[in-house]
Amino acid sequence: MKCNTLFAALFMVALASTAVAQHNHAGHNHTMPGQTMASELVRPVAGPHGGSLKQAGGVQLETVVSQGGIHMFVYDRNGQAVAINQGRGAASLRVEGNAKRYRYDLLPDGKGGLTAPVNLSQIAGRQIEIDVQLVGIESSSGKPLSLKEVATVPASEMQLAAAAIARQKICPVSGKPLGSMGDPVAVDVNGQRVFVCCGGCVNTVKSDPAKYAAGRPQITVATSTAADAQAIAKQKVCPVMDEPLGGMGTPIKVTVGDKPIYLCCKGCIKKVQAEPAKYLAMVYGDQKGSGGVGSEGVNVGDFSIAVTSSTQADAPLITRQKVCPVMDEPLGSMGDPIKVMVGDKPIFLCCKGCIKKVQADPSKYLAMVYGGGSSGSVPAGTEQVREGIFKVSAEDAPFIAAQKKCPVMDEPLDAMGGPYKVHAAGKAIYICCPGCAKKIAAEPQKWLAVLAQQGVNAPTLR
Known part of the structure; x- marks a missing residue:
């Protein structure tokens, strides 16, 4: 009471x-x-x-x-x-x-x-x-x-943690990308959270909190020695300049946490110090070292994947693809495009840092470049958000990745709580919010044509 x-x-x-x-304020009512x-x-x-x-x-x-x-x-x-x-x-x-x-x-x-x-x-x-x-x-x-x-719109605790992890990027103890060893672990350092890659790094931070309070790994610089020869041969090229190691004198050894990165010259040191996570990912990859500099070929599921540099013969294909499917950057804006052969289909990337993404999920990027997969069909859907508007399933994922944007609002499909799926003349169109469904229902052929003009083939419903 x-x-x-x-x-x-x-x-x-x-x-x-x-x-x-x-x-x-009498006289100022504008209703x-x-x-x-x-x-x-x-x-x-x-x-x-x-x-x-x-x-x-x-x-x-x-x-x-x-x-x-x-x-x-x-x-x-x-x-x-x-x-x-x-x-x-x-x-x-x-x-x-x-x-x-x-x-x-x-x-x-x-x-x-x-x-x-x-x-x-x-x-x-x-x-x-x-x-x-x-x-x-x-x-x-x-x-x-x-x-x-x-x-x-309030952020959840999970989103706040994810944003902090994205800002920090790498473990201050090991130098490994956060997430490469499973879910990052939060450690309280003088009232603020510092994330480490695994439970094994927690005690290290607690033993010297002042050292790790900034959430950045220790970076040391030295000249490589004969003991580094095997590691240099494995890395092959400088991740900053893409030059062969040894081509500009004795390689420089930059150790980020416990991970060495070899550079072609002293001029590259500042780049690594400014963005250690970027260059760790280029050399070691985000997942167990995959996708690093110098990777030749791997097998992922049913796909064989080979990585090479593009040549003049690839120019028409690069012009047709236009942008990197990983970074959505124009091909050529970061140097000669990288050519990744997934089976017999080439995918062109803006830089070597994108290789690991394609290796981790080749089906997704094939769909983004070539359209929605081999079957070209998805289930009609049974779980409705509203009448005629369906929740998407895992089978819709490659087609969502290929479509990218809502044809009605020209917004990313996840911008307003989507994507959702609607039926259009026997095909599936993905939308960003329920409000777009009425327009597609009224003129399905119009919106299928809009997608076709964007190079998107809507999947057939089954």
Whole structure:
């Protein structure tokens, strides 16, 4: 009871403050006739669900943004919840830096609120602008309510950890890429988290926290010796200049953690010191050393994979492919493209750092370059998000990778909670959000043609 009394008191203070503000700004109401616009409270007050409160038409509106969608709650002047069983609304959402808007219906959720369920996890940490329109709210005298809100989609603990790992990149003890030894392990160092590649490095960090607090490995520079000859022969070329080791004098040995990288000359040292993770990956690969400099050929599942430099004879194929499927960079922008033969099909890459990605998942990159696989068909789908909109499965993955963007919004397929699958004249089209389905259903051939113009062959439904 004390909690409810305090909440009601906060509402009364907020309402009084807003009334004064409205009196002092008479004549500056820019709402449409018959519509009540929510105004910000002079002192922001958090609602009982942790959202922000604004006043409109004699009621208080609480907006809660989560990774699961947008939630609205309505209260009267005394802070008591208003029944919204007959209420409806729409939320128009715009992501910071993007001019496009996405519309979602707000419907009663059976728990006292209006909800637009949409997966916002892909834009966690991003600021969004929301325009809300509500109708059928009992205490609003039958007038529509309008609300503008700016919020940030909260990041989950897992996403915060993933972002920290992505920033740190490598283990400060071993110098290995984080993730190359399984899930990274977090170590508390003076109140901040430092990630290491495995449990074996934890005690090393704890024994000398000041040394590892920055989350970067120790880097030492020396001239290579005869004892390094075997390692130099295995590495073959400098990862910075792509020059043969020994071609510019005795190779330089840069040790990142416990991993040596050999360079053609002293001029390359600063590059490795600035981006140690990049060059560790080029020499050792992200997965058990695969894909490093000097790799010749490997077998992955049913594919034989060989790596060579492209030649003048490859020019027409490079022109047709245009961009690297790993980095989405123009071919030739980082030197001569790398040619990776997956079976009898060439894939051209912007640099050697991309080799390991193709070796790890050749089917994915074949689909991106040549279209959706050999079968060219996917299951129609049984699990519907809404009528006619289906969840995707593992079988859809290569076709999603090949399509890349939603043909309606021209957005990445995972930009707004997707991808989702819709049926179009016996074929599957992937979309970024449920709002795009109606347009494809109305003109399926139009959107199949749009994909065809982009070089995408939509898979057949089965």
